[in-house]
Amino acid sequence: MKSVRNHLSLVLALLSILFSMQLYFIVERSIDAYKVKLSQNYSVIAVSKEELSSEAFAKINKIVSQAKEIAPDSVIKRLSSDMKSTNVELLKLTLPRFYKLSLSHYPSPEEIKKLKSDLLAHNAITKVEDFAHTHDTVYKLLLLFKNVVTLFSSVVLLVTVLLIFKELRIWQYKHNERMSIMGLFGAALWLRSAVLFRLAIVDALLASFVAFGIFTYLSSYPWVLDQFKNIGIDVVVFNPIDDFLMILGVAVAISIVLASLIVLGHKEEA
Amino acid sequence: MDKVIIAQDLSLAYSNNETIINKASFSINSGNFVFITGASGSGKSTLLKSLYGALKPKQGSLVVGGVELKAISRSKLNFLRRHIGIVFQDYKLVKEWTIEKNIMLPLLINGYLKSVAQDQVEKLLKHVRLNHQIGKYPLELSGGEQQRVAMARALAHNPILIMADEPTGNLDEYSSQLIWNLLEGANNQLKTTVIVVTHNIPKNLSVDYKHFHIEYGNIHEIR
Numbered sequence: 001m002k003s004v005r006n007h008l009s010l011v012l013a014l015l016s017i018l019f020s021m022q023l024y025f026i027v028e029r030s031i032d033a034y035k036v037k038l039s040q041n042y043s044v045i046a047v048s049k050e051e052l053s054s055e056a057f058a059k060i061n062k063i064v065s066q067a068k069e070i071a072p073d074s075v076i077k078r079l080s081s082d083m084k085s086t087n088v089e090l091l092k093l094t095l096p097r098f099y100k101l102s103l104s105h106y107p108s109p110e111e112i113k114k115l116k117s118d119l120l121a122h123n124a125i126t127k128v129e130d131f132a133h134t135h136d137t138v139y140k141l142l143l144l145f146k147n148v149v150t151l152f153s154s155v156v157l158l159v160t161v162l163l164i165f166k167e168l169r170i171w172q173y174k175h176n177e178r179m180s181i182m183g184l185f186g187a188a189l190w191l192r193s194a195v196l197f198r199l200a201i202v203d204a205l206l207a208s209f210v211a212f213g214i215f216t217y218l219s220s221y222p223w224v225l226d227q228f229k230n231i232g233i234d235v236v237v238f239n240p241i242d243d244f245l246m247i248l249g250v251a252v253a254i255s256i257v258l259a260s261l262i263v264l265g266h267k268e269e270a
Numbered sequence: 271m272d273k274v275i276i277a278q279d280l281s282l283a284y285s286n287n288e289t290i291i292n293k294a295s296f297s298i299n300s301g302n303f304v305f306i307t308g309a310s311g312s313g314k315s316t317l318l319k320s321l322y323g324a325l326k327p328k329q330g331s332l333v334v335g336g337v338e339l340k341a342i343s344r345s346k347l348n349f350l351r352r353h354i355g356i357v358f359q360d361y362k363l364v365k366e367w368t369i370e371k372n373i374m375l376p377l378l379i380n381g382y383l384k385s386v387a388q389d390q391v392e393k394l395l396k397h398v399r400l401n402h403q404i405g406k407y408p409l410e411l412s413g414g415e416q417q418r419v420a421m422a423r424a425l426a427h428n429p430i431l432i433m434a435d436e437p438t439g440n441l442d443e444y445s446s447q448l449i450w451n452l453l454e455g456a457n458n459q460l461k462t463t464v465i466v467v468t469h470n471i472p473k474n475l476s477v478d479y480k481h482f483h484i485e486y487g488n489i490h491e492i493r
């Protein structure tokens with residue numbers, strides 16, 4: 001039982017860090033996925049006096065991934081029944097061309113502004129509709145959400161780090177005694193610190209595996225999946241390989257840094 | 271005869287610069303059995319500290335095992351300490367380790383095989399009459415029992431020099447005799463140099479011994 005208590009404080013601290021980290025990643029992924037979804041639905045309409053290809057639009061601003069002409073044929077067909085074919089051809093020539101521009105990613109308001117001015121700078125393009133107002137609201141909402149979660153994660157991280165530093169002094173005291181005694185019997189520094197590093201790595205592994213278990217469970221938990229289904233995005237809550245390796249790396253790195261701090265702060269009693 | 275310890279005009283002080291030992295000169299031969307006496311606060315523990323390199327000489331020279339401690343490197347000091355066994359006045363047992371593991375510490379540091387070390391620990395536990403306490407932690411033992419664990423740890427690696435700071439301070443007649451027998455045995459059979467700080471030198475000692483007395487910062491060789 002003694003050993004369980006020895007491990008608990010660091011394992012809990014590590015878990016809280018890993019949680020806030022993973023939460024941040026999940027939110028970032030959700031927002032990215034949502035942006036892709038939005039960018040698929042979002043487009044800019046440009047009116048041009050002459051024919052322009054997708055490449056031509058991309059040259060104007062490379063955020064444009066595709067330009068699709070909104071075919072005037074259907075409109076013209078309805079008119080053409082009462083018109084001579086020569087007139088139809090004439091009409092086709094004089095009628096401006098409407099383009100629906102799809103974008104490579106969900107743009108920021110600045111990118112939209114830039115795109116609009118770039119497009120208008122082209123002498124064939126006469127009018128641009130960017131639906132900026134709707135876009136702005138959605139974009140700001142996303143940004144707000146992301147900021148709130150970032151803030152939350154940072155606060156959790158900060159509080160945990162403060163707690164760890166408070167604990168560190170206790171650990172330092174505890175390990176200092178053993179390390180001093182080992183030193184009095186001639187143990188080299190590596191041997192004196194070996195116990196500490198082993199403990200730190202065991203704790204990091206423990207925290208990583210507990211986090212792995214919890215996230216694996218959460219990532220298949222119906223309520224969680226429903227949340228993402230409801231907004232129509234597909235998000236990897238926890239990737240058992242990439243995310244686990246990262247969690248493991250972070251946990252091991254943190255505990256090795258902590259162990260090193262203890263070793264560096266180790267003072268031998270005279 | 272080899273000199274294990276040579277002190278010349280040795281002065282000792284802590285960081286507050288108050289002199290505890292003042293220009294003492296003495297030497298201890300290999301295989302000597304030495305008692306150090308003196309009033310409480312006279313500097314007995316301080317002198318031992320300097321001998322195992324935990325307190326650097328302030329002035330003068332102190333050579334232990336052929337190395338000058340004044341300017342010893344950390345790795346040399348580690349090497350030296352691996353051949354010394356110390357019973358500290360406050361025992362200095364590792365609380366989170368069982369008594370077996372505590373006794374095993376010097377063996378572990380000296381790179382003994384685990385099986386050899388385990389046999390040795392078992393033997394020592396019997397010698398200090400603690401084999402019924404196997405598996406316990408230091409704080410689960412009485413003061414006298416902890417002191418005997420410290421004794422067993424100091425003997426574990428058959429050091430060439432043993433320093434014991436009041437090793438019978440907390441023990442009854444019977445247990446004290448046990449400790450003296452162990453120290454005498456090491457001195458007799460392994461020619462271990464033994465330095466003991468004590469308030470009462472046992473009467474029935476079978477070995478010849480030296481006796482230093484510390485008073486007002488001076489070390490007097492009484493015998």
Ligand SMILES: Nc1ncnc2c1ncn2[C@@H]1O[C@H](COP(=O)(O)OP(=O)(O)OP(=O)(O)O)[C@@H](O)[C@H]1O
Nearest residue numbers: 270284285290308309310311312313314315316317
């Ligand atoms: N770490 C320290 N820092 C400063 N002064 C110390 C320190 N340790 C001991 N002293 C002082 O050094 C003097 C000698 O102490 P020491 O422990 O050597 O005495 P001692 O002879 O072992 O006494 P006792 O018989 O009570 O164990 C004391 O006056 C004590 O106050």
Ligand SMILES: [Mg+2]
Nearest residue numbers: 314315359435
């Ligand atoms: Mg003392």
